[in-house]
Amino acid sequence: MVHTSGSLVSVGALVGDQARAAMLLQLMDGRAYTAMELARVAGVTPQTASTHLRRLVEGDLLVAVAQGRHRYHRLASHEVADMLEGILRVADRTPSCTAAASRSMPALRQARSCYRHLAGVHAVAITDHLLQAGHVIACEGHWQVSAGGADFLRGLGQPLAHALQRPLTVKPARYCRGCLDCTERRPHLAGVVGEAMLDSFVKNDWLRRVEARRELRLTPPGREALWRLFGLAT
Numbered sequence: 001m002v003h004t005s006g007s008l009v010s011v012g013a014l015v016g017d018q019a020r021a022a023m024l025l026q027l028m029d030g031r032a033y034t035a036m037e038l039a040r041v042a043g044v045t046p047q048t049a050s051t052h053l054r055r056l057v058e059g060d061l062l063v064a065v066a067q068g069r070h071r072y073h074r075l076a077s078h079e080v081a082d083m084l085e086g087i088l089r090v091a092d093r094t095p096s097c098t099a100a101a102s103r104s105m106p107a108l109r110q111a112r113s114c115y116r117h118l119a120g121v122h123a124v125a126i127t128d129h130l131l132q133a134g135h136v137i138a139c140e141g142h143w144q145v146s147a148g149g150a151d152f153l154r155g156l157g158q159p160l161a162h163a164l165q166r167p168l169t170v171k172p173a174r175y176c177r178g179c180l181d182c183t184e185r186r187p188h189l190a191g192v193v194g195e196a197m198l199d200s201f202v203k204n205d206w207l208r209r210v211e212a213r214r215e216l217r218l219t220p221p222g223r224e225a226l227w228r229l230f231g232l233a234t
Contacts, residue, residue, distance in 0.1 A: 014059045015087065019044050020052045024061070024075075024084055029214045030116035032065065032072035037212065078174070081115035088182045109183050110234075111207060111216040117179070117194035118201065122218070122232060124184045126197075129230040136189065142172040145193060153193070156200050156229070163196035 015021060019042040026033065026041045033041075039049035053073055056062040063076045075081050111120045118126070130136040135149030145153065145164065154161040168175055170192060178187030179194070189197060201207045206222030218226070218234055226232040 010059065011061070011083075014056060014061060015084070017052070018042075019048070020056060023049070023052065023056070023073075026212070026214075027062070027073070027075050028081060028084060028115055029113040029209075030075075030081075032074040033212075034070050034072055038073065041212070075115070078115070082179075085114060085179065085182065089180055107217065108213075108215045111218060112214040113198065113209075113216060114179060114181075114188070114190070114214075116198065117188070117190045118198040118207075118216070119179075119181050119183075119188050120216075121184060122226065122234065123188035124181050124186050125232050126226070126230050127178070127187060127189045129232075130189065136176065136193075138178060143176045143178055143189075143191070144172075145176055153197070156197065157204050158200060159203070160193070160196040160200040163192055 015024065022042040023038045026038060035049045035053055036046050038053065039046045042049060042052070044052070053062065053064070057064050057073070060076055061080050062073050064071050064073050066072075075084075109120055111118065111122045113119065114123075117123075127136070130149065131138060133149075133152075134146055135152050137144045137146055137149075150164050154164050174191055176189070176191045176193040179190035180186070181188045188194070198207070201222065202209065202216075204222070204225070205219055206225050207216045208219060210217060223234050226234055
Protein backbone atom coordinates (compact mmCIF):
# COMPACT_ATOMS: atom_id res chain seq x y z
CA MET A 1 0.00 0.00 0.00
CA VAL A 2 1.32 3.47 -0.92
CA HIS A 3 0.84 5.97 1.87
CA THR A 4 0.17 9.59 0.92
CA SER A 5 -0.17 12.80 2.86
CA GLY A 6 -3.88 12.58 2.10
CA SER A 7 -4.20 9.23 3.83
CA LEU A 8 -2.33 10.62 6.86
CA VAL A 9 -4.71 13.57 7.03
CA SER A 10 -7.69 11.22 6.64
CA VAL A 11 -6.62 8.95 9.50
CA GLY A 12 -5.74 11.96 11.64
CA ALA A 13 -9.20 13.41 11.11
CA LEU A 14 -10.83 10.12 12.12
CA VAL A 15 -8.81 9.81 15.30
CA GLY A 16 -8.91 13.52 16.14
CA ASP A 17 -12.62 13.77 16.94
CA GLN A 18 -13.23 13.68 20.71
CA ALA A 19 -16.10 11.17 20.61
CA ARG A 20 -14.31 8.85 18.19
CA ALA A 21 -11.12 9.10 20.24
CA ALA A 22 -13.04 8.03 23.35
CA MET A 23 -14.45 5.02 21.51
CA LEU A 24 -11.05 4.02 20.15
CA LEU A 25 -9.48 4.31 23.57
CA GLN A 26 -12.17 2.05 25.01
CA LEU A 27 -11.53 -0.52 22.29
CA MET A 28 -7.86 -0.59 23.30
CA ASP A 29 -8.80 -3.25 25.87
CA GLY A 30 -9.01 -5.70 22.96
CA ARG A 31 -12.70 -6.48 23.37
CA ALA A 32 -15.66 -5.80 21.09
CA TYR A 33 -18.51 -3.45 21.98
CA THR A 34 -21.93 -2.52 20.63
CA ALA A 35 -22.77 0.96 19.40
CA MET A 36 -24.89 1.50 22.52
CA GLU A 37 -21.98 0.65 24.82
CA LEU A 38 -19.61 2.90 22.91
CA ALA A 39 -22.17 5.70 22.86
CA ARG A 40 -22.16 5.70 26.67
CA VAL A 41 -18.36 5.79 26.71
CA ALA A 42 -18.27 8.75 24.32
CA GLY A 43 -21.20 10.59 25.89
CA VAL A 44 -23.18 10.81 22.64
CA THR A 45 -26.53 9.49 21.44
CA PRO A 46 -26.71 6.00 19.88
CA GLN A 47 -27.51 7.59 16.53
CA THR A 48 -24.43 9.82 16.68
CA ALA A 49 -22.31 6.88 17.82
CA SER A 50 -23.50 4.84 14.83
CA THR A 51 -22.42 7.63 12.48
CA HIS A 52 -18.99 7.81 14.09
CA LEU A 53 -18.58 4.04 14.03
CA ARG A 54 -19.55 3.84 10.37
CA ARG A 55 -16.81 6.36 9.54
CA LEU A 56 -14.25 4.38 11.56
CA VAL A 57 -15.22 1.16 9.79
CA GLU A 58 -15.03 2.84 6.37
CA GLY A 59 -11.61 4.19 7.36
CA ASP A 60 -10.38 0.66 8.15
CA LEU A 61 -9.76 1.47 11.81
CA LEU A 62 -12.59 -0.75 13.07
CA VAL A 63 -14.40 -3.86 11.94
CA ALA A 64 -18.03 -4.62 12.72
CA VAL A 65 -19.22 -8.17 13.32
CA ALA A 66 -22.90 -9.15 13.47
CA GLN A 67 -23.86 -11.60 16.20
CA GLY A 68 -27.54 -12.27 16.64
CA ARG A 69 -29.39 -8.97 16.82
CA HIS A 70 -26.27 -7.02 17.75
CA ARG A 71 -23.32 -5.60 15.85
CA TYR A 72 -20.04 -5.55 17.72
CA HIS A 73 -17.14 -3.27 16.90
CA ARG A 74 -13.45 -3.88 17.55
CA LEU A 75 -10.12 -2.53 16.35
CA ALA A 76 -9.37 -3.69 12.84
CA SER A 77 -5.82 -4.87 13.48
CA HIS A 78 -2.77 -4.86 15.71
CA GLU A 79 -1.38 -2.10 13.49
CA VAL A 80 -4.30 0.14 14.48
CA ALA A 81 -3.66 -0.62 18.16
CA ASP A 82 0.05 0.15 17.71
CA MET A 83 -0.82 3.45 16.04
CA LEU A 84 -3.14 4.47 18.88
CA GLU A 85 -0.61 3.50 21.53
CA GLY A 86 2.00 5.56 19.69
CA ILE A 87 -0.32 8.57 19.65
CA LEU A 88 -0.88 8.18 23.39
CA ARG A 89 2.86 8.23 24.02
CA VAL A 90 3.45 11.28 21.85
CA ALA A 91 0.41 13.31 22.88
CA ASP A 92 0.41 12.29 26.55
CA ARG A 93 -2.94 14.00 26.99
CA THR A 94 -5.41 11.16 27.22
CA PRO A 95 -7.04 10.36 30.59
CA SER A 96 -5.26 7.02 30.58
CA CYS A 97 -1.76 8.40 30.29
CA THR A 98 -1.43 11.80 31.94
CA ALA A 99 0.43 12.26 35.18
CA ALA A 100 -2.74 13.65 36.77
CA ALA A 101 -4.69 10.54 35.74
CA SER A 102 -1.97 8.34 37.18
CA ARG A 103 -2.45 10.05 40.51
CA SER A 104 -6.26 10.06 40.40
CA MET A 105 -6.56 6.50 39.02
CA PRO A 106 -3.59 4.61 40.50
CA ALA A 107 -5.18 1.24 39.76
CA LEU A 108 -5.15 2.01 36.03
CA ARG A 109 -1.46 2.79 36.22
CA GLN A 110 -0.75 -0.40 38.16
CA ALA A 111 -2.33 -2.81 35.68
CA ARG A 112 -4.35 -2.27 32.53
CA SER A 113 -4.76 -3.82 29.11
CA CYS A 114 -2.80 -2.31 26.23
CA TYR A 115 -4.92 -3.74 23.43
CA ARG A 116 -4.45 -7.47 24.18
CA HIS A 117 -1.40 -7.45 26.43
CA LEU A 118 -0.63 -6.30 29.97
CA ALA A 119 0.55 -2.73 30.61
CA GLY A 120 1.35 -0.62 33.63
CA VAL A 121 3.68 -0.85 36.63
CA HIS A 122 3.27 -4.61 37.07
CA ALA A 123 3.81 -5.32 33.36
CA VAL A 124 7.04 -3.31 33.27
CA ALA A 125 8.34 -5.02 36.43
CA ILE A 126 7.52 -8.47 35.03
CA THR A 127 9.27 -7.58 31.78
CA ASP A 128 12.33 -6.33 33.67
CA HIS A 129 12.48 -9.67 35.51
CA LEU A 130 12.20 -11.67 32.28
CA LEU A 131 14.97 -9.66 30.64
CA GLN A 132 17.30 -9.78 33.64
CA ALA A 133 16.79 -13.53 34.03
CA GLY A 134 17.57 -14.10 30.35
CA HIS A 135 14.14 -15.57 29.74
CA VAL A 136 13.53 -12.94 27.08
CA ILE A 137 16.29 -11.37 24.99
CA ALA A 138 15.87 -7.93 23.42
CA CYS A 139 17.05 -8.02 19.80
CA GLU A 140 16.95 -5.29 17.20
CA GLY A 141 13.44 -5.08 15.79
CA HIS A 142 12.03 -7.87 17.94
CA TRP A 143 12.56 -9.90 21.10
CA GLN A 144 13.34 -13.59 21.48
CA VAL A 145 12.28 -16.13 24.11
CA SER A 146 15.24 -18.24 25.24
CA ALA A 147 14.97 -22.01 25.73
CA GLY A 148 15.02 -21.55 29.50
CA GLY A 149 12.53 -18.71 29.16
CA ALA A 150 10.14 -20.92 27.22
CA ASP A 151 10.29 -23.52 29.99
CA PHE A 152 9.63 -20.86 32.62
CA LEU A 153 6.78 -19.22 30.73
CA ARG A 154 5.10 -22.53 29.91
CA GLY A 155 4.86 -23.11 33.66
CA LEU A 156 2.62 -20.06 33.98
CA GLY A 157 -0.27 -21.98 32.44
CA GLN A 158 -2.46 -21.89 29.37
CA PRO A 159 -2.82 -20.27 26.89
CA LEU A 160 0.81 -19.14 27.27
CA ALA A 161 2.03 -22.74 27.09
CA HIS A 162 0.05 -23.22 23.87
CA ALA A 163 1.49 -20.06 22.31
CA LEU A 164 5.04 -21.27 22.99
CA GLN A 165 4.41 -24.77 21.70
CA ARG A 166 2.89 -23.91 18.34
CA PRO A 167 5.10 -23.31 15.29
CA LEU A 168 6.12 -19.71 14.63
CA THR A 169 3.73 -18.61 11.88
CA VAL A 170 3.96 -14.84 12.35
CA LYS A 171 6.77 -12.34 11.93
CA PRO A 172 9.26 -12.28 14.83
CA ALA A 173 8.23 -8.73 15.78
CA ARG A 174 4.60 -9.83 15.96
CA TYR A 175 5.49 -12.91 18.01
CA CYS A 176 7.46 -11.21 20.77
CA ARG A 177 8.48 -7.58 21.19
CA GLY A 178 8.72 -4.72 23.62
CA CYS A 179 6.06 -2.01 23.72
CA LEU A 180 6.92 1.31 25.36
CA ASP A 181 4.53 1.77 28.29
CA CYS A 182 2.79 5.14 28.00
CA THR A 183 2.80 5.82 31.76
CA GLU A 184 6.06 4.16 32.81
CA ARG A 185 8.08 5.13 29.71
CA ARG A 186 9.75 1.74 29.76
CA PRO A 187 8.89 -1.40 27.77
CA HIS A 188 6.42 -4.08 28.65
CA LEU A 189 6.05 -7.42 26.86
CA ALA A 190 3.86 -7.42 23.75
CA GLY A 191 3.18 -9.57 20.70
CA VAL A 192 1.70 -13.06 20.73
CA VAL A 193 3.70 -13.98 23.84
CA GLY A 194 2.58 -10.86 25.72
CA GLU A 195 -1.05 -11.41 24.78
CA ALA A 196 -0.92 -15.05 25.87
CA MET A 197 0.66 -14.04 29.17
CA LEU A 198 -2.23 -11.67 29.94
CA ASP A 199 -4.75 -14.35 28.93
CA SER A 200 -3.01 -16.85 31.22
CA PHE A 201 -2.99 -14.42 34.15
CA VAL A 202 -6.71 -13.83 33.69
CA LYS A 203 -7.44 -17.55 33.32
CA ASN A 204 -5.40 -18.24 36.48
CA ASP A 205 -7.52 -15.59 38.26
CA TRP A 206 -4.38 -13.61 39.05
CA LEU A 207 -5.90 -10.62 37.27
CA ARG A 208 -9.54 -9.72 36.77
CA ARG A 209 -10.95 -7.46 34.10
CA VAL A 210 -13.06 -4.49 35.17
CA GLU A 211 -16.32 -4.19 33.27
CA ALA A 212 -16.09 -1.75 30.33
CA ARG A 213 -12.68 -0.46 31.45
CA ARG A 214 -9.04 -1.12 30.60
CA GLU A 215 -8.19 -1.50 34.28
CA LEU A 216 -7.11 -4.94 35.54
CA ARG A 217 -7.37 -5.83 39.21
CA LEU A 218 -4.82 -7.98 40.98
CA THR A 219 -6.36 -10.76 43.10
CA PRO A 220 -4.87 -12.14 46.35
CA PRO A 221 -3.68 -15.31 44.53
CA GLY A 222 -2.22 -13.07 41.84
CA ARG A 223 -0.41 -10.98 44.43
CA GLU A 224 1.19 -14.12 45.86
CA ALA A 225 2.04 -15.49 42.40
CA LEU A 226 3.71 -12.29 41.20
CA TRP A 227 5.83 -12.19 44.36
CA ARG A 228 6.79 -15.86 44.08
CA LEU A 229 7.52 -15.87 40.34
CA PHE A 230 8.76 -12.36 39.64
CA GLY A 231 9.70 -10.93 43.03
CA LEU A 232 7.05 -8.22 42.77
CA ALA A 233 6.09 -6.62 46.06
CA THR A 234 2.62 -5.47 45.05
